[in-house]
Amino acid sequence: MPSIFDKFRKQKPRIDSSEGEAVPAKAPASDLWVKCAGCGTAMYKKNFQDNLKVCEKCGHHHKMTAQERVEQMCDQNSFSEWDADVISMDPLEFGPEYLNKLQQDRAKTKLSDAVLTGSATIEGLRVALGVMDFHFRGGSMGSAVGEKITAMMEKALDQKLPTVMITSSGGARMQEGMLSLMQMARTSAAVRRLNKAGLPYMCILTDPTTAGVAASFASLGDIILAEPGAIVGFSGARVIEQTIRQKLPPGFQTAEFYQKHGFVDSVVKRAELKRTTFEMLALLTRPLEVV
Amino acid sequence: MILEVEKPLLELEEKIAELKKVTENGVDLSGVVRQLERKAEELKHSIYSNLSAWDRVQIARHDQRPKTLDYIRELFTQFHELHGDRHYADDAAVVAGLARFEGRAVLVVGHQKGKDTKENLHRNFGMPAPEGFRKAQRLFTMAQRFKLPIITFVDTSGAYPGIEAEERGQYEAIASSIALMTELTVPIVTIVIGEGGSGGALGIAVGDRVLMLEHSVYSVISPEGCATILWRDASKAEQAAATLGLTSENLSKLGLVDEVIHEPLGGAHRDLAMTYKAVQLALTRHLGELVELAPDDLVEKRYQKYRAMGRVQREVKVSP
Numbered sequence: 001m002p003s004i005f006d007k008f009r010k011q012k013p014r015i016d017s018s019e020g021e022a023v024p025a026k027a028p029a030s031d032l033w034v035k036c037a038g039c040g041t042a043m044y045k046k047n048f049q050d051n052l053k054v055c056e057k058c059g060h061h062h063k064m065t066a067q068e069r070v071e072q073m074c075d076q077n078s079f080s081e082w083d084a085d086v087i088s089m090d091p092l093e094f095g096p097e098y099l100n101k102l103q104q105d106r107a108k109t110k111l112s113d114a115v116l117t118g119s120a121t122i123e124g125l126r127v128a129l130g131v132m133d134f135h136f137r138g139g140s141m142g143s144a145v146g147e148k149i150t151a152m153m154e155k156a157l158d159q160k161l162p163t164v165m166i167t168s169s170g171g172a173r174m175q176e177g178m179l180s181l182m183q184m185a186r187t188s189a190a191v192r193r194l195n196k197a198g199l200p201y202m203c204i205l206t207d208p209t210t211a212g213v214a215a216s217f218a219s220l221g222d223i224i225l226a227e228p229g230a231i232v233g234f235s236g237a238r239v240i241e242q243t244i245r246q247k248l249p250p251g252f253q254t255a256e257f258y259q260k261h262g263f264v265d266s267v268v269k270r271a272e273l274k275r276t277t278f279e280m281l282a283l284l285t286r287p288l289e290v291v
Numbered sequence: 292m293i294l295e296v297e298k299p300l301l302e303l304e305e306k307i308a309e310l311k312k313v314t315e316n317g318v319d320l321s322g323v324v325r326q327l328e329r330k331a332e333e334l335k336h337s338i339y340s341n342l343s344a345w346d347r348v349q350i351a352r353h354d355q356r357p358k359t360l361d362y363i364r365e366l367f368t369q370f371h372e373l374h375g376d377r378h379y380a381d382d383a384a385v386v387a388g389l390a391r392f393e394g395r396a397v398l399v400v401g402h403q404k405g406k407d408t409k410e411n412l413h414r415n416f417g418m419p420a421p422e423g424f425r426k427a428q429r430l431f432t433m434a435q436r437f438k439l440p441i442i443t444f445v446d447t448s449g450a451y452p453g454i455e456a457e458e459r460g461q462y463e464a465i466a467s468s469i470a471l472m473t474e475l476t477v478p479i480v481t482i483v484i485g486e487g488g489s490g491g492a493l494g495i496a497v498g499d500r501v502l503m504l505e506h507s508v509y510s511v512i513s514p515e516g517c518a519t520i521l522w523r524d525a526s527k528a529e530q531a532a533a534t535l536g537l538t539s540e541n542l543s544k545l546g547l548v549d550e551v552i553h554e555p556l557g558g559a560h561r562d563l564a565m566t567y568k569a570v571q572l573a574l575t576r577h578l579g580e581l582v583e584l585a586p587d588d589l590v591e592k593r594y595q596k597y598r599a600m601g602r603v604q605r606e607v608k609v610s611p
Binding site for chain 1: 602
């Protein structure tokens with residue numbers, strides 16, 4: 001993609017360069033308080049967590065870890081992980097630097113790569129679930145991400161499950177070169193198999209979903225939801241500004257922007273996401289409900 | 292356009308031409324000329340057998356390198372260009388149409404770069420808008436309906452990064468184009484003829500066979516973009532090019548490219564006729580093999596081909 005990480009450095013309304021993360025507030029008691037990345041309001045950390053990392057004041061949706069997302073979306077203890085040991089290699093021989101970064105991010109996120117896959121129930125409905133985590137190499141897609149997502153869809157096909165894919169990614173992973181680009185074809189092919197089998201595939205775009213991930217499995221859902229304010233798009237904001245030599249309009253490349261332009265079915269607040277996902281999947285898979 | 296790597300060769304060739312002129316005017320220097328011609332041939336050999344990845348990028352972007360419409364003119368008959376996506380506009384960065392290849396009716400689709408500034412402005416430098424991918428999709432579907440094989444030519448620095456392109460869903464246009472190609476029931480041969488720039492290239496490049504001209508390049512990100520992100524310095528593009536593994540040899544080794552089509556010594560732009568011939572022969576062979584396959588078989592093979600593209604391992608956790 002023309003850019004992978006540029007745009008996240010550009011979001012102006014945010015008060016620091018923390019890429020949309022709520023940062024620990026300064027003293028006193030900094031481990032108890034966080035500062036909203038949207039409006040700067042200091043929040044009691046526990047309340048912030050209880051509110052699903054959404055600012056009570058301005059509604060800014062902060063990034064979640066894959067594990068937090070599973071907890072938010074799935075019925076308690078219903079998630080069982082697939083392919084927890086699939087990791088990337090260094091096919092271009094970028095060297096120890098890249099392998100060390102992978103190792104560090106595995107330790108930091110407790111994930112094998114930038115996506116967590118498995119099966120779970122959502123309000124009792126069994127689904128195949130994929131959750132990307134921006135904290136692992138910016139959610140970038142290399143061979144391991146492509147493999148886990150494709151394998152998840154193949155299992156969904158086998159077990160006749162609806163699939164829910166929650167995205168957060170800057171795009172293809174540069175360090176794995178063309179193998180990364182090919183994950184776009186690989187995952188898209190698997191989506192089409194779900195389509196053909198009549199199994200629902202739902203995408204939930206969270207901040208950010210751009211470039212090679214936006215341009216493959218993230219935009220192929222039967223239903224595409226997005227969280228408020230999530231940055232979505234193909235090219236990075238900085239690349240576009242440099243190409244056209246003009247400033248971008250406010251609200252450009254947000255979830256709301258893409259709903260307006262017809263590429264997102266609905267922008268849904270985090271607190272309503274689980275119920276909405278369940279009801280929509282049930283509408284597609286359970287034609288009659290006992291009333 | 293003069294390539295840095297070709298400069299010594301071009302200088303020598305100029306000198307030879309001068310000496311030939313002198314010879315024509317009555318002073319016999321044919322011995323020297325022959326000597327220099329031999330030297331030029333050797334130089335050509337040594338230059339083109341030691342090309343760096345960055346040299347390849349320059350050759351792939353050469354303005355006199357044959358473009359999609361050149362191949363269409365030289366290798367196809369009865370080409371009828373078809374315009375528009377039926378929704379919004381016609382994108383001049385992507386050309387498409389019906390034609391015959393050695394008598395067989397086919398659909399041809401390709402990125403079209405210009406050879407000069409005027410043409411490049413018209414073609415938007417071969418950078419597709421969403422309409423380009425949607426035109427391709429419309430015609431892919433038609434080709435499938437009439438059982439026509441599809442041939443695509445890849446030559447773009449990438450999909451156009453602009454406000455309107457984003458508004459009209461550049462990412463969706465690419466995604467749906469890729470997805471559609473994975474399930475088409477007709478043969479698809481893709482040839483990377485110049486620059487294969489990321490998603491904008493892949494949007495028309497999900498072939499049953501992906502061929503690459505020897506000096507073309509295909510990359511997940513431009514070397515300039517990669518250098519900016521990795522080292523915050525676009526001038527390190529040369530280093531990035533070497534790292535990205537974007538040459539035909541590298542991609543062939545990784546199993547992402549099925550065949551490398553050899554170019555005449557000096558690159559496609561130095562011997563057009565030979566280049567066209569080489570592309571034609573490869574196309575004949577691959578198309579001939581693919582048309583023998585049953586549609587279901589074709590789709591399954593294509594799925595497995597892309598399914599296998601990835602390098603992963605199972606992590607072995609060592610207990611402490």
